[in-house]
Amino acid sequence: MASKLVIIGNGMAPGRMLEHLFELAPNSHDVTIFNAEPRVNYNRLMLSPVLSGEKTYEDIITHGDDWYAQNSVTLHKGKKIAKIDRAAKTVTAEDGTEAAYDKLVIATGSSPFIIPIPGKDLPGVVTYRDLDDVEKMLAAAKHGGSAVVIGGGLLGLEAAAGLHARGMDVTILHLMPTLMERQLDPAAAHLLQQAIEKRGMKVMLKANTHAIVGDGKVEGVRLDDGTLLPASLVVMVVGIRPASALAKDAGIEVNRGILANDQLITSDPDVFALGECVEHRTGIYGLVAPLYEMARTIAEVLAGQVAAYTGSVMSTKLKVTGIDLYSGGDFAEAQDREEIVLRDASRGVYKRLVIKDNKIIGIVMYGDTSDGPWFFDKLKKGEDISEQREMLIFGQAYAGGTPLDPTAAVAALPPDAEICGCNGICKSKITDAIAAKKLTSIDEVRAHTKASASCGSCTGLVEKLLVISLGDGYKPNAILPMCPCTDLGHGEVRRLIVAEGFKNIQELMQQLEWKTSCGCAKCRPALNYYMVSNWPGEYVDDNQSRFINERVHANIQKDGTFSVVPRMWGGMTSAKELRAIADVADKFAIPAVKVTGGQRIDLLGVKKEDLPAVWSDLNAAGMVSGAAYAKGLRTVKTCVGTDWCRFGTQDSTGLGIKLEKFMWGSWTPAKLKMAVSGCPRNCAEATCKDIGVICVDSGYDIHFAGAAGLDIKGTQVLTHVDTEEEALEMIVALTQLYREQGYYLERIYKWAARVGIDSVRQNIVDDATKRKAYFDKFAFSQKFAQIDPWRLRASGHEAHEFMPMRAFPKRIAAE
Amino acid sequence: MNPDWIDIGLVRDVPFRGSRIVSTGNGDIAIFKAFDGKVFALWDKCPHKGGPLSQGIVNGHSVTCPLHNWVVALDTGDVKGPDKGCARKVELMIDDGRIYMAAATLKRDAA
Secondary structure (H helix, E strand, O other): OOEEEEEEOOOHHHHHHHHHHHHHOOOOEEEEEEEOOOOOEEOHHHHHHHHHOOOOOHHHEEEOHHHHHHOOOEEEEOOOEEEEEOOOOEEEEOOOOEEEOOEEEEOOOEEEOOOOOOOOOOOOEEOOOOHHHHHHHHHHHOOOOEEEEEOOOHHHHHHHHHHHHOOOEEEEEOOOOOOOOOOOOHHHHHHHHHHHHHOOOEEEOOOOEEEEEOOOOOOEEEEOOOOEEEOOEEEEOOOEEEOOHHHHHOOOOEOOOEEEOOOOEOOOOOEEEOOOOEEEOOEOOOOHHHHHHHHHHHHHHHOOOOOOOOOOOOEEEOOEOOEOEEEEEOOOOOOOOEEEEEEEOOOOEEEEEEEEOOEEEEEEEEOOOOOHHHHHHHHHHOOEOOOOHHHHOOOHHHHOOOOOOHHHHHHOOOOOOEEEOOOOEEHHHHHHHHHHHOOOOHHHHHHHHOOOOOOOOOHHHHHHHHHHHHHHHOOOOOOOOOOOOOOOOHHHHHHHHHHHOOOOHHHHHHHOOOOOOOOOOOHHHHHHHHHHHHOOOOOOOOHHHOOHHHHHOOEEOOOOOEEEOEOOHHHOOOHHHHHHHHHHHHHOOOOEEEEOOOOOEEEEEEOHHHHHHHHHHHHHOOOOEOOOOOOEEEEEEEOOHHHHOOOOOOOHHHHHHHHHHHHOOOEOOOOEEEEEEOOOOOOOOHHHOOEEEEEEOOEEEEEEOOEEOOOEEOOEEEEEEOOHHHHHHHHHHHHHHHHHHOOOOOOHHHHHHHHOHHHHHHHHOOOHHHHHHHHHHHHHHHHHHOOOHHHHHHOOOOHHHOOOOEEOOHHHHHO | OOOOEEEEEEHHHOOOOEEEEEEEOOEEEEEEEOOOOOEEEEEOOOOOOOOOHHHOEEEOOEEEOOOOOOEEEOOOOEEOOOOOOEOOEOOEEEEOOEEEEEOHHHHHHHO
16 A cells, blocks of 8 residues: 655655656655645746746746646645644644645745844735745836845845846845855856846945835835835845744754755654755755755655765856856865966956866856856766866866867967957957068057057967967067966056056956956055056045055054054144143053154054044144055155254245145055255255255255165156245156056156156156146045045044954953 | 853954954954955964964955965965964854854963
C-alpha cells in the first residue's frame, strides 16, 4: 500500500520534488498538498515578467490542474494549515480539512520582512512575494502616479523595473551605499545604477525610511533626513524570513528557519522541511537553485535511496530586460585571493573573477553575461584554471584554444578592424600613417590619426601596432603608472578627468578600466584632489579618500595623538591669541607647545577625542585651522618690513597677510609654503620657498620653485611687478596653474622642472588675459574652499570621527 | 543577554570605508566597515610601530596604516606585501544591525 505523503505549501520546490519522486518511484506515495494560495503551481521566478507585462499568469504555470489529476495528487487550494499533530500524524487546515500522513513535508516558504515603521499597514503598501502582490501592484499601476520601492536588492529592482514599464514614476530607496550589495561589487553596482537611472527611474542610496504617511491610504514616504517622496504605491522588498511558526508550534526544532539535516529531515524523523523555510548547516536559501537541489534530495530519500544535500553555492541573474547582470559564489576581497578584472568601458562591460588556489570562487559580470554559466560551472566543479588563466576572462570562445600572443592577435586583425571606437579609426589607417609619415610614438599617432586620443582605452592596441610596424625601432616612452591599480600615469588621468568630465571616483575607475574594484591608498587621495581642484562646487569631497591628517584637520603623531596649529596670519599674533593658546594647553593638559619654522605655534600631543573642544576654544579666540596637515596652502612667512625695519622697502607683513587671507583653504597638489621678505636681505627666507616675494624699492620680485626639504634649491625669478595688487594676481594665477597641472604630491619645483619655466612664464607673465583667467578660476574655487574645517567640526560635524563607539573603563577590562 | 558577547553599538554608526574605535583600559580596538558593509575588528596597533590602524585609509578588505603605509588585511590582521607581521584580531558577532564583541577580548588581554 502506498504511503501517505502530505505536503504543506505548493511553491516551486515541492513541485520539483514531486516530479523527481514520480520518476524515481511511481505510485509509491499517496500525495496530498495544502496550498494557502488559491492556485496551482506556478514559477515564482517569473513574477517580474508578469509584472512588467512581458508574460501572463498562464505562461508561468508549471503544473496545471490536469498534472495533479494525472498523478492522483489531491490539491487543496486556498487552504492554510493551522496545526500539525505529530502524535496523531495529522494536519488540520483553518477550515477544518484534515489529512493523515506517514511522511510530512513542510514547505511553507518565507514571508517578506516588513520594516516596523509608522504607516506600514496603510492600504497601498505591498510586498513582492506572490501573484496576489503582483495583482495589487498592477491595480495601482493602472492609475499611474508615483511608486516608491523600498529595497534595492534583486527583487526590489525587478519590482521597480516592472512598475516603470507599467508607466509609473519609480523611486528606489536603498539603505546601503550601493545597489544589490550582496550580489555585486561596487563597480558593477555603479554600472547597474547608471543603467537604471538612464531608464528614468530614480535611485536614492543610503536612504533610511522614517515613515509611510497618508490619510487612510498611502500618500508618501518620509525619509530620516525629512525628505518627503509622494507615492500612491509603496513596495517593500527588504528581505525574507523563513516561515517557521507552524513547525515551531508543533514542537519541531527551529532556529532562524526549520532545522534540517543533510537528508532535509527535521527533529521529527517523519517530517521533512523543504525550501526557503529551511535552515541547513546555518544556511538559509532564497534562490531557486539550492531549493531544487533540496527537492531532489528529499525525492531520493523518499524513494529509498541514499542521498544527502550538502549546501549550495549560488548564482543570481537579474531579470530586467536589457540589463545583463550575473553573479555567483563569494566575490569579497581577501588576502589569499586574486582577481581578474575585465572592463570594457565603451561597451559597458565589467567582468570580475575571484580566484583562490587556482580555482574560481566568485563571479561578477555586468553587460555581457553570456559566459556566466560557463564560469559558474568551473566554480562548482572546483576546476583548476591555471592552464587557461591568460585568456580565461575572455570566456569560453577563447579559453579553449591555445593562448594567443597578444601582439600576434593584433597582427592577425584584418586591415579594416576598428581600433579606436571613439574616433572610428581602423587598423590600416593607423599602420598607413605610421609608414607614410614615419611616426614613432603614441603621441605622434594621436596627433596624426586621433586614434586613442579620446578615452585612451585603445592605447595598448595602438602601441602594439607601433611594435608590429616598427619592430625594435619602437621605444615606448616610459609612463610611470599612478599606482598598481592602473597603467595610466598622473598626466593622462588628469587629462581624462577634464576631457571626460569625471566627477565621481567610482565612475572614473570604471570608465578608465581600473584593475582593482576600489583603488588603493595611493590613487584614491590623488583622484580626490584632481576632482576637488577641477570641479569646485560640483564634486563632493570623499572624506574616506583622504589621508587621516586631512580627514581630521590635525597632524597624526607617532603615538597616535595629534598636533594642532592655528593660523597666525603672516606670522603675526597677539596677546589675546597667545593667552587663548596657553589656556587651551592648560585645559587639555597638552604636553608640548612648540614654535614652528613657519612662524606659528604647534600644540603637540592632543588626544583625538579632545580635538573638537580644542578647536572650539581656539575658534572662540578668533583663530582658524592653520592647515598644517594639508596638501594645500600652509604658511606665508614674513618679516616686519616697513612697519618696523629700518631697511624695509615695502609692507612685507601686510602683503603676506593679504596673500594668506586670500589663499587659505585652497587645496594644491602638494603642500604650498610661501614667504614675503621686505628687502633683499631676505629675513623671511623667501628664496627657498614654493613661492616667495622679495620686496625691492621699485616693487616686488616674484620667485618660485624653491625647496628646502629633501632637496635644497634656490628659487627662480618668475617676474617683477610694481604694485601689491599685481603681485597678488601674479601669485594667485601661478598657484592656479600649478593646481591644474601639478601631479598629486608633486611639489612646485618638480612641476616647474617638468613643464619648463618658459611654459609657466608664457601662461602667467606674458599673457595678461590668461593670467586673469587663472586668477578668476582660483577666486571662484575659494568660495567653496574657505570654510574653516575646525568650526564645522567644533559644532558637531562628523562627531563620530572623534568619539569612541563604546568605552570600557579599566576596571571591567581587568576582571 | 548572552554573557559571552558584549554589545558595542550599531553597524550603521561605523562609516563605510571607515572606522570607529572602542576604548578599553588596555588599549583601543578599531572597528572597520568596508565598502561592502562587512565589519571587522583589530586591536588598534600596527605590528610595525604601533600606529593607530583605525586612522588609516580603508580599501577593499584592508587598511593602510597612517604612519608608514603598511597594509593590513582586515579579516586576519596579517600584513600584506613584502612586510611581515600581524595585528591582533578581535572576534565579532553581528546580529540585527548591532555589533557584539567577544567578552573574552577584554579578559584575555588583561591576563
